[in-house]
Amino acid sequence: MELQGFERHDHASCIRDGVDAAAEHCRREGLQLTPVRRRVLEILLERHRALGAYDILDTLRDEGLGSQPPVAYRALDFLVKNGFAHRIERLNAFVACNHPGENHSPAFLICRKCDRVAEGQADPASDMLGRSAAAIGFRIERAVVEAEGLCPACQENDRK
Amino acid sequence: MELQGFERHDHASCIRDGVDAAAEHCRREGLQLTPVRRRVLEILLERHRALGAYDILDTLRDEGLGSQPPVAYRALDFLVKNGFAHRIERLNAFVACNHPGENHSPAFLICRKCDRVAEGQADPASDMLGRSAAAIGFRIERAVVEAEGLCPACQENDRK
DNA sequence: CAGCGAACTGTTATGTTATTACACCGGAGC
DNA sequence: GCTCCGGTGTAATAACATAACAGTTCGCTG
Numbered sequence: 001m002e003l004q005g006f007e008r009h010d011h012a013s014c015i016r017d018g019v020d021a022a023a024e025h026c027r028r029e030g031l032q033l034t035p036v037r038r039r040v041l042e043i044l045l046e047r048h049r050a051l052g053a054y055d056i057l058d059t060l061r062d063e064g065l066g067s068q069p070p071v072a073y074r075a076l077d078f079l080v081k082n083g084f085a086h087r088i089e090r091l092n093a094f095v096a097c098n099h100p101g102e103n104h105s106p107a108f109l110i111c112r113k114c115d116r117v118a119e120g121q122a123d124p125a126s127d128m129l130g131r132s133a134a135a136i137g138f139r140i141e142r143a144v145v146e147a148e149g150l151c152p153a154c155q156e157n158d159r160k
Numbered sequence: 161m162e163l164q165g166f167e168r169h170d171h172a173s174c175i176r177d178g179v180d181a182a183a184e185h186c187r188r189e190g191l192q193l194t195p196v197r198r199r200v201l202e203i204l205l206e207r208h209r210a211l212g213a214y215d216i217l218d219t220l221r222d223e224g225l226g227s228q229p230p231v232a233y234r235a236l237d238f239l240v241k242n243g244f245a246h247r248i249e250r251l252n253a254f255v256a257c258n259h260p261g262e263n264h265s266p267a268f269l270i271c272r273k274c275d276r277v278a279e280g281q282a283d284p285a286s287d288m289l290g291r292s293a294a295a296i297g298f299r300i301e302r303a304v305v306e307a308e309g310l311c312p313a314c315q316e317n318d319r320k
Numbered sequence: 321c322a323g324c325g326a327a328c329t330g331t332t333a334t335g336t337t338a339t340t341a342c343a344c345c346g347g348a349g350c
Numbered sequence: 351g352c353t354c355c356g357g358t359g360t361a362a363t364a365a366c367a368t369a370a371c372a373g374t375t376c377g378c379t380g
Contacts, residue, residue, distance in 0.1 A: 089249035137312040146304040152297040
């Protein structure tokens with residue numbers, strides 16, 4: 001598994017790449033990456049952390065792109081449904097996907113101190129729960145895996 | 161892993177056992193299993209499914225045990241903190257624990273059709289995410305593992 | 321026994337997250 | 351042109367959760 005989220009990185013390019021990947025995917029699939037949807041994705045990529053729907057809505061409102069909750073929720077639903085973003089249940093928040101386009105079952109490491117989120121891979125079929133589910137005949141369609149703890153940087157700060 | 165939740169079982173005894181286990185644990189630990197707390201645990205065990213805080217509150221209100229949200233939330237906090245119940249993030253709901261007393265890291269199978277929940281074990285340190293977290297120095301303190309899908313009974317009904 | 325603090329409960333008010341419902345708009349296809 | 355459809359704008363409200371503070375009980379300690 002390749003983990004991302006706590007390392008330094010070329011942020012400008014990661015925003016561009018994220019939007020480009022989504023645009024390309026929409027083009028191929030005949031989906032509409034409308035201004036609101038594109039902007040919400042950009043906001044998620046820019047801030048590079050888990051954002052609540054109302055945080056996003058505040059930004060949209062400032063920019064005149066919509067001021068009521070459904071505007072944000074609809075755009076987020078679209079992004080989540082198409083794999084460009086994920087919902088973090090633990091935080092009631094959303095993050096841009098780190099592997100857009102790839103078909104994946106995401107897992108998250110959430111720092112309880114700085115709220116930053118790293119995304120990795122969890123294969124639901126191969127772990128203990130997946131095997132047990134198969135054994136009793138439960139059909140898993142989707143898995144939420146969210147680990148909460150301290151990221152390396154916040155462990156550092158704790159020691160100071 | 162021993163999975164529970166979708167099989168038939170002796171329900172009366174599972175309520176009794178759950179309350180007894182909690183009472184015993186509280187006795188040993190010097191915790192107070194007050195009437196409200198005990199009743200909330202019973203409600204969770206009786207209904208044997210994930211219940212929202214307001215569902216529980218409705219029942220408490222009918223019984224004259226408290227009518228405001230904090231009453232329910234405080235009892236639930238107590239039960240969750242002490243391992244007698246778990247919060248299901250995906251559903252904003254709560255279930256009684258199937259293995260009270262045992263120190264465990266729960267994982268859930270949630271049926272999207274009937275909303276029933278089975279509880280199993282997931283060892284966060286041993287799976288793919290745990291190993292990756294260790295590799296980058298992230299310290300996992302708690303893990304939310306919630307798989308959503310169709311339970312055996314609802315798969316049956318689908319075919320009809 | 322009075323005074324005190326800790327734990328719990330009761331209640332009001334409010335904050336936060338999410339959805340329903342319906343009007344409107346613009347483009348694709350007939 | 352007309353209609354269908356997907357998307358957007360908006361108002362209203364539902365669902366989930368917490369803050370803040372008053373009142374009670376009970377055990378401890380002086």
